[in-house]
Amino acid sequence: xxxRRKTLTIAGVAAAALVIGLAGCSSEPAAEEGPVEIRFxxxxxxxxxxxxxxxxxxxxxxxxxxxxxxxxxxxxxxxxKITTQYAGGNSPDVIQLYNEVLVEFADRxxxxxxxxxxxxxxxxxxxxxxxxxxxxxxxxxxxxxTFGSTTHAYFFDETKSAEFGVETPAEGxxxxxxxxxxxxxxxxxxxxxxxxxxxxxxxxxxxxxAKQHGEEFLTADGIGFTQETLESFWQYWADLRDAGAxxxxxxxxxxxxxxxxxxxxxxVTSTFLFTNQFQSVADSTPSELSIxxxxxxxxxxxxxxxxxxxxxxxxxxxxxxxxxxxxxxLLNSEEANEILGTDRGFPSNANVFGPxxxxxxxxxxxxxxxxxxxxxxxSPAPVPAPIGxxxxxxxxxxxxxxxQFGQLSVSEAATQFLAAAESELG
Amino acid sequence: xxxxxxxxxxxxxxxxxxxxxxxxxxxxxSRPAPARSVSLRRAVxxxxxxxxxxxxxxxxxxxxxxxxxxxxxxxxSFTDFNLLGSAEWVGIDNYIELFTSDPKYLESVxxxxxxxxxxxxxxxxxxxxxAVLLNRGLRGLAIYRSIYYLxxxxxxxxxxxxxxxQMFGRNGLVNQVLDWFGIVGESWIGNPDTALGTxxxxxxxxxxxxxxxxxxxxxxxPEYLYEAAAVDGVSKWRAFWHITLPMLTPVVLFNLVLxxxxxxxxxxxxxxxxxxxxxPVNSTLFYTLYLYQKGFANFEMGYASAxxxxxxxxIAIVTAVNFWLSKYWVHYDD
Numbered sequence: 001x002x003x004r005r006k007t008l009t010i011a012g013v014a015a016a017a018l019v020i021g022l023a024g025c026s027s028e029p030a031a032e033e034g035p036v037e038i039r040f041x042x043x044x045x046x047x048x049x050x051x052x053x054x055x056x057x058x059x060x061x062x063x064x065x066x067x068x069x070x071x072x073x074x075x076x077x078x079x080x081k082i083t084t085q086y087a088g089g090n091s092p093d094v095i096q097l098y099n100e101v102l103v104e105f106a107d108r109x110x111x112x113x114x115x116x117x118x119x120x121x122x123x124x125x126x127x128x129x130x131x132x133x134x135x136x137x138x139x140x141x142x143x144x145x146t147f148g149s150t151t152h153a154y155f156f157d158e159t160k161s162a163e164f165g166v167e168t169p170a171e172g173x174x175x176x177x178x179x180x181x182x183x184x185x186x187x188x189x190x191x192x193x194x195x196x197x198x199x200x201x202x203x204x205x206x207x208x209x210a211k212q213h214g215e216e217f218l219t220a221d222g223i224g225f226t227q228e229t230l231e232s233f234w235q236y237w238a239d240l241r242d243a244g245a246x247x248x249x250x251x252x253x254x255x256x257x258x259x260x261x262x263x264x265x266x267x268v269t270s271t272f273l274f275t276n277q278f279q280s281v282a283d284s285t286p287s288e289l290s291i292x293x294x295x296x297x298x299x300x301x302x303x304x305x306x307x308x309x310x311x312x313x314x315x316x317x318x319x320x321x322x323x324x325x326x327x328x329x330l331l332n333s334e335e336a337n338e339i340l341g342t343d344r345g346f347p348s349n350a351n352v353f354g355p356x357x358x359x360x361x362x363x364x365x366x367x368x369x370x371x372x373x374x375x376x377x378x379s380p381a382p383v384p385a386p387i388g389x390x391x392x393x394x395x396x397x398x399x400x401x402x403x404q405f406g407q408l409s410v411s412e413a414a415t416q417f418l419a420a421a422e423s424e425l426g
Numbered sequence: 427x428x429x430x431x432x433x434x435x436x437x438x439x440x441x442x443x444x445x446x447x448x449x450x451x452x453x454x455x456s457r458p459a460p461a462r463s464v465s466l467r468r469a470v471x472x473x474x475x476x477x478x479x480x481x482x483x484x485x486x487x488x489x490x491x492x493x494x495x496x497x498x499x500x501x502x503s504f505t506d507f508n509l510l511g512s513a514e515w516v517g518i519d520n521y522i523e524l525f526t527s528d529p530k531y532l533e534s535v536x537x538x539x540x541x542x543x544x545x546x547x548x549x550x551x552x553x554x555x556x557a558v559l560l561n562r563g564l565r566g567l568a569i570y571r572s573i574y575y576l577x578x579x580x581x582x583x584x585x586x587x588x589x590x591x592q593m594f595g596r597n598g599l600v601n602q603v604l605d606w607f608g609i610v611g612e613s614w615i616g617n618p619d620t621a622l623g624t625x626x627x628x629x630x631x632x633x634x635x636x637x638x639x640x641x642x643x644x645x646x647x648p649e650y651l652y653e654a655a656a657v658d659g660v661s662k663w664r665a666f667w668h669i670t671l672p673m674l675t676p677v678v679l680f681n682l683v684l685x686x687x688x689x690x691x692x693x694x695x696x697x698x699x700x701x702x703x704x705x706p707v708n709s710t711l712f713y714t715l716y717l718y719q720k721g722f723a724n725f726e727m728g729y730a731s732a733x734x735x736x737x738x739x740x741i742a743i744v745t746a747v748n749f750w751l752s753k754y755w756v757h758y759d760d
Contacts, residue, residue, distance in 0.1 A: 079722065083722060087510070249617075250612045250617040251612075252616070253616035253705060256701065265597075398708065401706055405707055407707065
């Protein structure tokens with residue numbers, strides 16, 4: 001009996017969450033009078049929670065007819081929570097959502113068309129560049145607005161590099177310069193420390209590589225690159241591995257999700273991150289860090305101003321007007337942006353760029369310079385990736401790992417990945 | 427139990443006189459047509475209802491939180507359901523896809539089978555060994571028992587999985603110890619050849635709960651068997667093989683069934699150690715981890731439900747086979 005019960009329990013695990021969600025939705029109060037209650041959910045670290053809560057307090061002070069219930073936590077399990085709440089008809093009203101799943105939600109009609117709020121004068125697009133608005137327009141509907149934008153950057157541990165007597169590459173450096181730098185660090189440290197992490201698994205890096213070769217990672221129609229370009233990318237990292245210039249694959253695996261930790265922990269002396277992460281990474285190491293653009297940015301830049309995350313309103317929201325007012329406040333008010341600063345990235349609304357970035361200094365200011373450099377000379381942002389792109393991103397990492405561990409050759413992996421990706425994108 | 431039932435019976439009859447409409451109706455009709463209410467009251471008197479009242483909290487939990495969702499997931503397994511839209515009926519397509527066109531699924535089955543059939547026997551052997559050692563009347567036995575049991579309580583938790591990640595990482599404790607002997611270890615969790623091994627060790631390490639059950643069973647072996655053996659000049663080793671082990675076989679079966687079922691459903695260690703990816707290169711892609719990825723990362727809840735039901739039937743079959751095989755090796759004394 002006992003064992004059977006246990007067995008039954010696990011078999012029902014997936015659906016259990018759904019039904020609990022359903023049960024939750026029936027108890028929602030029909031608040032006709034008094035303050036309207038809306039729920040806002042976001043992910044982040046403690047610093048972001050503090051800033052966001054302060055901004056929400058300011059919103060409530062200015063709008064005493066709206067109460068914002070705050071639902072926040074780390075990134076782990078974030079999407080699971082939201083999809084489960086959706087399935088139970090109990091989604092939050094305002095949702096911080098990341099790019100990779102935006103189309104999945106929008107295409108299935110789960111997001112409120114913010115154009116309606118614009119028409120009703122609840123939400124203003126003044127100060128928003130059109131191409132930024134286009135980035136979050138799916139099927140003619142304004143599914144989201146960027147909630148902070150950012151760009152790739154490469155950062156170097158200057159203190160460690162100096163210790164090993166290796167000069168960090170100067171601005172305008174190529175991928176080969178990076179490889180030479182990394183090999184020099186590995187040599188100077190007797191193979192105990194490497195110059196950079198193995199990034200062959202990262203579709204975010206390959207996206208830049210593809211753009212530098214005049215191609216795209218994913219377009220609205222699917223695959224945007226040639227097999228030749230992919231092979232050149234994977235071959236570049238394979239050569240570095242063979243030369244002992246990057247860590248062995250088992251070490252790389254440990255830093256798959258957070259390559260910058262490899263620098264903080266002294267395993268390597270450089271890697272990539274996004275500009276909005278630079279301040280907190282710099283805070284977590286005693287070393288002096290420098291930040292620069294990605295390698296190989298001339299003559300054809302591959303970096304672009306990417307949306308770090310988006311603000312969306314759920315189509316299940318019972319109070320889309322109140323939700324739109326919150327979105328408007330967070331994105332367009334000077335007050336909110338003064339509080340929020342650049343923790344999520346830089347604001348897309350040019351009118352609040354000033355309030356968000358006043359008083360920036362140290363690493364944040366250096367990151368802002370990189371962002372401005374890409375704004376002046378960068379590649380156009382890609383259109384929203386099609387449904388199935390999340391699975392393709394995972395496949396990219398899996399095939400790259402099989403190359404790392406020597407289970408597949410570069411060309412075998414590229415051929416198999418392309419076939420698998422095409423079937424995912426259907 | 428009995429006095430409780432009587433109390434509830436009394437309470438029920440007292441309530442009969444009250445204004446509860448349901449009861450009142452039964453009572454009113456009791457005079458002209460007594461048959462139904464008499465049987466009801468007889469049932470109450472015979473304590474046939476009281477037990478169910480006491481069971482009610484569990485029953486509600488079972489039907490609402492377990493059985494209902496289970497049936498729903500069975501329905502979902504025949505649909506294409508992306509969590510956000512509505513479920514579309516696709517018949518047995520999900521089941522066909524599982525076995526014919528999803529190599530990653532078959533890989534997850536392989537990984538899980540290796541994990542289960544390596545870690546469970548090791549774990550049971552270890553538990554039995556420790557139980558036998560602890561059964562030799564050590565001083566402070568209760569303390570040792572508690573210490574060895576501890577990992578069982580916390581072994582499946584996220585905290586321990588995080589600890590494992592630290593221990594078997596490149597700069598982890600294991601490599602630091604190896605370093606004393608001049609061995610430079612790699613990252614055990616980052617290498618596809620060893621990552622699953624670290625999870626197997628983790629499962630073996632949680633040997634406490636089968637150990638406690640073995641320990642209790644060892645106390646049940648009649649002393650006179652050993653005395654008789656001693657008289658015949660039987661060595662301790664042979665006494666173990668020919669007395670202790672046969673007498674323990676019912677408990678071995680119990681532990682085996684329980685641990686097999688638990689191991690098939692292992693999730694947390696693989697999720698945490700691999701950062702949710704099942705990597706490196708799918709080497710720790712447990713069945714439940716892949717199920718979770720399909721359901722919550724790829725929005726294929728119908729497919730994930732089908733996976734859950736295949737696992738359910740597979741565990742049921744393995745358990746049935748175990749019980750069937752048990753008649754060949756389990757010795758019941760009575």
